[in-house]
Every structure is written in structure tokens, then in C-alpha cells.
Amino acid sequence: MSGLLFDGADWNFLTLQRIHDACETVAHKELGLDTYPNQIEVITAEQMLDAYSSVGMPLFYKHWSFGKHFAYHEASYRKGLMGLAYEIVINSSPCISYLMEENTATMQTLVIAHAAFGHNHFFKNNYLFKQWTDADGILDYLDFARGYIGQCEDRYGRLAVEHTLDAAHALMSHGVDRYPGKKKLDFREEEKRAGKRRLYEEGTFNDLWRTVPTGPVKTSAVLNVERRRTLLGLPQENLLYFLEKTAPRLAPWQRELLRIVRHIAQYFYPQGQTKVMNEGTATYVHYRIMNRLHQEGRLTDGNFLEFLQSHTNVVFQPEFDDPRFSGFNPYALGFAIMQDIERIVKDPTEEDREWFPDIAGTGDEMAVLRDVWANYRDESFITQFLSPALIRHLRLFHLHDDPADRTGILVDAIHDERGYRRIRRELSKQYDVGYIDPNIEVVDVDLAGDRRLMLRHTVVKGAQLSETDTKRVLQHLADLWSYDVSLVEVDAATDKVLKEYVLNPRIQPAAA
Amino acid sequence: MHIIDRRLNPGGKSLENRQRFLRRAKALVQGAVKKTSQDRDIKDVLEGGEVSIPLDGMDEPRFRREGGTRDMVLPGNKKFIEGDILPRSGDGSGRKSGPGQGDSEDAFRFVLSKEEFVNLFLDDLELPDLAKRKFAEAESEGLVRAGYSTSGSPANISISRTVARAMARRVALRRPRPEAIAELEARIEQETDDDKRAALVAELEALKAKAKRIPFIDPIDIRYRRFEAVPKPIAQAVMFCLMDVSGSMSEHMKDLAKRFYMLLYVFLTRRYRHVEIVFIRHTDRAEEVDEQTFFYGPASGGTLVSSALQCMHDIVRSRFRPSDWNIYAAQASDGDNATSDSENVARLLTDNILPVSQFFAYLEVGESGTYSFEMPDSALWSLYERLRANGEPLSMRKVRDRSEIFPVFHDLFQRRGTSQERAAS
Numbered sequence: 015m016s017g018l019l020f021d022g023a024d025w026n027f028l029t030l031q032r033i034h035d036a037c038e039t040v041a042h043k044e045l046g047l048d049t050y051p052n053q054i055e056v057i058t059a060e061q062m063l064d065a066y067s068s069v070g071m072p073l074f075y076k077h078w079s080f081g082k083h084f085a086y087h088e089a090s091y092r093k094g095l096m097g098l099a100y101e102i103v104i105n106s107s108p109c110i111s112y113l114m115e116e117n118t119a120t121m122q123t124l125v126i127a128h129a130a131f132g133h134n135h136f137f138k139n140n141y142l143f144k145q146w147t148d149a150d151g152i153l154d155y156l157d158f159a160r161g162y163i164g165q166c167e168d169r170y171g172r173l174a175v176e177h178t179l180d181a182a183h184a185l186m187s188h189g190v191d192r193y194p195g196k197k198k199l200d201f202r203e204e205e206k207r208a209g210k211r212r213l214y215e216e217g218t219f220n221d222l223w224r225t226v227p228t229g230p231v232k233t234s235a236v237l238n239v240e241r242r243r244t245l246l247g248l249p250q251e252n253l254l255y256f257l258e259k260t261a262p263r264l265a266p267w268q269r270e271l272l273r274i275v276r277h278i279a280q281y282f283y284p285q286g287q288t289k290v291m292n293e294g295t296a297t298y299v300h301y302r303i304m305n306r307l308h309q310e311g312r313l314t315d316g317n318f319l320e321f322l323q324s325h326t327n328v329v330f331q332p333e334f335d336d337p338r339f340s341g342f343n344p345y346a347l348g349f350a351i352m353q354d355i356e357r358i359v360k361d362p363t364e365e366d367r368e369w370f371p372d373i374a375g376t377g378d379e380m381a382v383l384r385d386v387w388a389n390y391r392d393e394s395f396i397t398q399f400l401s402p403a404l405i406r407h408l409r410l411f412h413l414h415d416d417p418a419d420r421t422g423i424l425v426d427a428i429h430d431e432r433g434y435r436r437i438r439r440e441l442s443k444q445y446d447v448g449y450i451d452p453n454i455e456v457v458d459v460d461l462a463g464d465r466r467l468m469l470r471h472t473v474v475k476g477a478q479l480s481e482t483d484t485k486r487v488l489q490h491l492a493d494l495w496s497y498d499v500s501l502v503e504v505d506a507a508t509d510k511v512l513k514e515y516v517l518n519p520r521i522q523p524a525a526a
Numbered sequence: 527m528h529i530i531d532r533r534l535n536p537g538g539k540s541l542e543n544r545q546r547f548l549r550r551a552k553a554l555v556q557g558a559v560k561k562t563s564q565d566r567d568i569k570d571v572l573e574g575g576e577v578s579i580p581l582d583g584m585d586e587p588r589f590r591r592e593g594g595t596r597d598m599v600l601p602g603n604k605k606f607i608e609g610d611i612l613p614r615s616g617d618g619s620g621r622k623s624g625p626g627q628g629d630s631e632d633a634f635r636f637v638l639s640k641e642e643f644v645n646l647f648l649d650d651l652e653l654p655d656l657a658k659r660k661f662a663e664a665e666s667e668g669l670v671r672a673g674y675s676t677s678g679s680p681a682n683i684s685i686s687r688t689v690a691r692a693m694a695r696r697v698a699l700r701r702p703r704p705e706a707i708a709e710l711e712a713r714i715e716q717e718t719d720d721d722k723r724a725a726l727v728a729e730l731e732a733l734k735a736k737a738k739r740i741p742f743i744d745p746i747d748i749r750y751r752r753f754e755a756v757p758k759p760i761a762q763a764v765m766f767c768l769m770d771v772s773g774s775m776s777e778h779m780k781d782l783a784k785r786f787y788m789l790l791y792v793f794l795t796r797r798y799r800h801v802e803i804v805f806i807r808h809t810d811r812a813e814e815v816d817e818q819t820f821f822y823g824p825a826s827g828g829t830l831v832s833s834a835l836q837c838m839h840d841i842v843r844s845r846f847r848p849s850d851w852n853i854y855a856a857q858a859s860d861g862d863n864a865t866s867d868s869e870n871v872a873r874l875l876t877d878n879i880l881p882v883s884q885f886f887a888y889l890e891v892g893e894s895g896t897y898s899f900e901m902p903d904s905a906l907w908s909l910y911e912r913l914r915a916n917g918e919p920l921s922m923r924k925v926r927d928r929s930e931i932f933p934v935f936h937d938l939f940q941r942r943g944t945s946q947e948r949a950a951s
Contacts, residue, residue: 333602
């Protein structure tokens, strides 16, 4: 099948269908992608703004902060400060892509290849998304959440719901499980395990062990503390989960609201960790598809040039001293590494063979990339696949800025033999959630005394929490907990207490 | 693959969230609206537009870190080698932070629509005597669920209710269950003794007959969902604009009056779904005219205010029953009136007009450039002043300049409590 998909800039729904089918052929046959079924929705600029304000989801519960974001986006869009995205894609099954009606036919092709196949494949196959998100259920869940929150507003008042949601939103970034939990065994399994252990003990019984001296006996106080901490599941870094399960005075509906916010935070958790990869994948896929379509004579040279122009804009990486520089462009970085992988697989140099013995010269770049897309996140992806060649190409360097050092900022590594590994390590750290999010945990609850909730922030490299924001967040936390809340900032290296916050709930609990 | 065209979906999906945001930021936004509107023309005042509010109180706090030792990897090295120390001052190391997010800016600018602007603008104003508000002229009827009924259209059958009632009836009347009949039949099959068998058969017949008599679902079980039509009441108001158009009224004065009427109209339409306007202009005789003639039509003659009041009274009597309409009147004049007319005016007002009106505002307009306190009280002003002293519900203000219109309007319609304090002071 061949012939031009379209000519010029105009498109209609038949064109979209043709474009989709052509992209699908390339994506599935040539690139071997495995995608959710696609649903393509054409929307207007206003609807795009709507989608922006509800974090891209087609339906969401009502809250003033979304209105605020909407007002903000709308104002900057009208002033021309901000262009709108060409597309938004939702990790759901079917995978929903929003296309702007203003896009030209070329742009629609680009966007379909990018979102409906690139992102779609990534969503379906990456381990983080598989582990943490339920693409089939998310829209139903959001529908439930919206309905439930609406009901709560009717029943308990808009203000009460708003307060709870405000508090939950403030803690949202600390409302995710970072590790998949242990599956609870059902009784039969547990019985089986207990039986096995008993058999093992009987099989290995030796009376001698009885005579071996044990360590000092734990005092009852220590045992009490340990018991309490196990019961409460401490230490706990998922603050919302902890409050939902243990906050003493929350109404059941408030717990459900915390749960909703927590689930949504968890749903978006993989996206924050895979920005570079996600965008890199989509960019790589659209680049391959568009090139193939052009080679097959299905795009005119003019349309292809139009595509190249926007593609170049997308993967533009300004240098650090460029006024346009604002950090790494995830599209550019992801795309560059993936193209580099393709080069290593197909046409490796001696250096590549030394650095990447597993993949250098294997010849099948799609197999390697599909494996990469499935099993890595930004941090591990960069640690594994940022090659010396690319470091040289981007001329990366590492700065170490210690405020205590009066003389200035140290250039710690540059793109040379001594620097490659250090640069790679540091860059991957910039994408490691373990470093990005402050490490805050619930460490204990004073159950015998005033029920104070005790939190601890482990300060890494001297970066403490900003005071005003922290007080506000803790205020919300105290309101939910309804007793005092304290937060200590402890230096990770020296165990020295740097700062302590104590906040009381705004509404004093009635005498219980 | 599906392609869905969402473009025709109803817009304003974010409207609700936006309203929540505005409600939450109300005090701040209102302050901003006041500030922006001070230096605007009335026409522009109603245009909406951009306002800027401080972000305090609208922030969404998160745990954020700041300070500490920082490590960063940057692209585009040109001349640095390992071990170089870059001076901290100056921008030699490049800009390290990206452009601040919108949320971290100190002030937050956004655009208000016309309606939002007007609503916020007029929000702390209150119509006087809202109590009299009359619900009439039902424009629409809404359907409301109202229990169940024994008759209705098949589409409205309440299945759950019907089945529940049928079951209750079957249980109450002890209708034999199909299982019981089946069991009995089985026993008849197995029974060898003829006598017993005959007895069982008889029993079976009885059960079957009973099951037949008591149907599974009887017409008396059927219930329909009932709906009642409820008229949605709509408040209505009529606004009388009275204006002196005699030779002494200059274009400037008419312009002031027009602005006042405009504001009043906007204000009323916000409170009442249905607002009618009646324009009455007068010289020494009054007539009801359309808007164009009212403001721009030429007229000349003496001045008899009572003619306009009489005209208004006649129109009220013929077209706007006071029990059905909220009546508002605003009169604009330069204050001239024939001395002999005062008695008539006072009588018409106290006996006929004020008792049926919610509100009667008198606006005395003057040439710009003079200050209100420099103006000697005019004939009409003194007369109204006297009426007011007798406790008649009259509001009156003097206006010279465009910029005074809004404050005056604001004064007149301020929430009751404060306006009385103001009047007392």
C-alpha cells in the first residue's frame, strides 16, 4: 500500500484514520511495538486548557486549585507567553490521545506517531507503569473519585471537604509507596508456610542450641517501643497512608479522601521517574515512523521538512550559557541516548565495545531498545546507557557547588577519560527520586503522652526544608492528625539535629 | 481505533473549578477589582479584564528543600577543565535555576470574564427591601420525584418497588413455592401406597390451585415512579427611569444620568431574572418613550416633576401590579421644579409612589467642575430632604462628575447595616 497520506496542511477524519493506520503498520511490523488500543480525540484550545488544569485527565474531582491553574494557564496563553502542547496522552486502556484541532496534517501525523504509538508502547511495557498503574481501571477510578467527593460535599459541606483535600494535596508528594509492598498471604498459604517451618525445625533439632548463651534480654520498655512501631508500621514514609490508617480522629469519609489522593499520586508516580525515557521513547518512535513514511513516499518532501522543523525544535538542547537554558530537555536527552544506543548496536567503535559489551554490534537495535524501554527508569537508564561518545558530543561537565567554599564553584569533572563515570553518576542522580524528594518519615507516635506525631527529615548534603512552606504543610498535617506534630531535621552524616518544628492543630480536639 | 470529535462538547469544563477558586480568593479578587475599577470608565468597568492578586493565601505548600551543597551536570562545556574554580559572582557558571514556575511568582495575574467582574464588583451591594420579592411568572416548570403512584406510564414502572410488593404479598398469602410443588410431585412419583398417593395428589391439586389464585405479580403490586411539576419561581422587577429633559439639562448631565441607569440596570439584572425598564421623560408634561428618545430625543419646555410621577403612577396601575413586581425608580434631574408643583410632588410621592416602590433614588446632576458642597440646595432637593426627614424611604445624592457615579451608586446600595450607619452619621 502506498500513495500520499495527504497533501498540504488540511486534514479530516478520514485522513486521521489513514495516518493512524500507516503509523500502526510501521510501529507494529517494523518496530515491533506492543500498544494499547488507541482512542484519538480532537479537541479545541480551550479544551486543552481544561485538560491542563486537571493534570491531563479527562475527568477529575472538583477543587479550587485546578481552577487556579486554569486561570493561570489561560492568562499566559492569552498573552502569548505560552504555547499549548500539540497533544496530551493518557495512560489508560484504550490509550487516549488528545490532538489539537489547530495542528496541520503533518503535525497530526507526528503527534499520532509520538503519542499514540511511542508513549502508548512505553505505558504498556515499562515495568514501573506495570507495577504501579492500572491502565484499565484509572478512568473508572477517577469517575468514582469524582462522584464520591461530590457526595461528600453534599453531605458534609463543601468547606470541610475542601480543607481535607487541601491538606491531602499538601502531602501528596509524600503519599506514594516507593517500594511494592509484600503480598499478604491468605490463611492457607500461611498455614503451609508454618508447617514447612515446623518440619524444618524438627528436622534440624539439636538440643545443643538450647545451651548457647543468648544476647542481653531486651527490657520491657524497649520491647514496648518495638511493639508499637511494628503495630503502626513505623517508620513510614507514605504520610498519607499512615494518616489514613492511623490518624485517630478522622471521619471515615476523610480517610477515603486521603486514599483517593494517595491513589492518584501513586498513579502519577512512575511518570515523574520516567520523563526522559518516556519522551525519549516517543520522540525516537515518531522519528523512525516519520522517516519510514517519507521513504515510502507517503509524505511529500514539503511535509517532511515541516516535520523536521518541529522535530528539531522539540529536541533542541540549549547550552548552559544560553539564555534559553533551563535544565536538560528530556526530549533531547532521551532521544540522544536512544539514537546513541542504535549507533552502538549497529556500528560500534572500540570504545563502545569496551563500555557496552552486551549490546555493541548485536545488530538488532529494536530488540535492545524494547528491552530498555521495558526495564529501566530515568536514573538507571542514564547510569547504564549514557556513553562517553554522547558525553563528548554534549560536552557535559559537572559542577560542585559548596556554599561553605568561599573561593567559588568547583568544576569536578569534564568530558574526559577521568570524568565519564563521574558525570554519568551525577547526571543519573539528578533523576533519582531518592535524591529529588526530601526524605521524610514518620518515626514514632507518643501514645503514652500527648499523642504527638513525630517526623524526621534526613538532611542530605545540607539541603534543609524551606521554612514557610514546611510550616504550612505541617499545619495541614497537624489538622489531619488532630494532635501535635513535630518534625526534626537531622543531618544524615553526623546525626546532628539541625532544626525542629512543632505545630498544634488549628482545631483543638475535644476532651476525649 | 476510535476517533472522537470532542470539539463540540460543551465548553466550560473548568468553570466549576474556576468558580471555586474565585470563591476562595474572593476577598483578594474583590480588592483587586475595586482597585482596577477606580480608574476606569463605567463602560469599561463592565468589560471585565485582567486582575492581579497576591499569592498569599492561595498557595499550595509542599515540602521543598533549599540550600545545601549542590551538584549539577550541564551541557555545553567550552573551556573548563577539571579542577577549575569558577567565581560565584557573575554569571560565569550559567543560570542554574530555570524560569520560576507560575506558582512561585509573587503575584498571580489572570483574566476575569465580564460577568465575573460585574458580580465581584457589585457583590457587596444589596437591594433594599428584598423581602418583598414576589415570585411570579413561572418561566419554566421542573420535574421533581414525588414518591410512587398506582398509575402512570409503563416507562415509569418502578421495578424494585413492584417486585418487593409482589413478594410481600406472596409471602403474606402463603403462595406455594415452585420448589414445594416440585417436591410434592416427586413424592407422588415415589409413593407406592395408593391411599397416601391420592391424598398427596389432592394436596398437590390444592397447592396448584392456590398458586394459580395468587399470581406472581398482581396489578395491585405495580407502582410507578411519580413526578410532580414544580414551577420554578422567578423574581421580576421593573425599573422606572425618570428624567427631566427640559432645556436646563445639559448633555453632560444626561450622560451622568445614563451612567447611573446603566449601573442600576446591570445591578437589577443580576438580582432578578426578569427586569423591565420604563423610560419616562418629562418637561412640563411627561411621556413614556423608548431608550433612544429618552437619552437623545430633543425636547423643550418648562419643568413639572409631578407630571412624571403621575405618569409613573398610571403605568404602575395599568401594567405592573405592585403585588407581582418589584418596583424600582431612579430619578435624575438638575433640581429645578416649578414652586407651585412641590405640593403635588410631595403628595404623589408619599401617597402613591413610595408605598409601592422598593426603592426610590433621586440623583441630582450638576455641571462638572463644581463641587457638590458648593451647590446650593435646589428646590427639588429641599423638598425631598423634607420628605426624607419625615421618614419616607428616599435615597438621594448629588453628582457632578463621571468618576463620582460609581461611589454614589455604591453608597446607595451598600448592605443595609452599613448604609443606615452612614445615613445616621
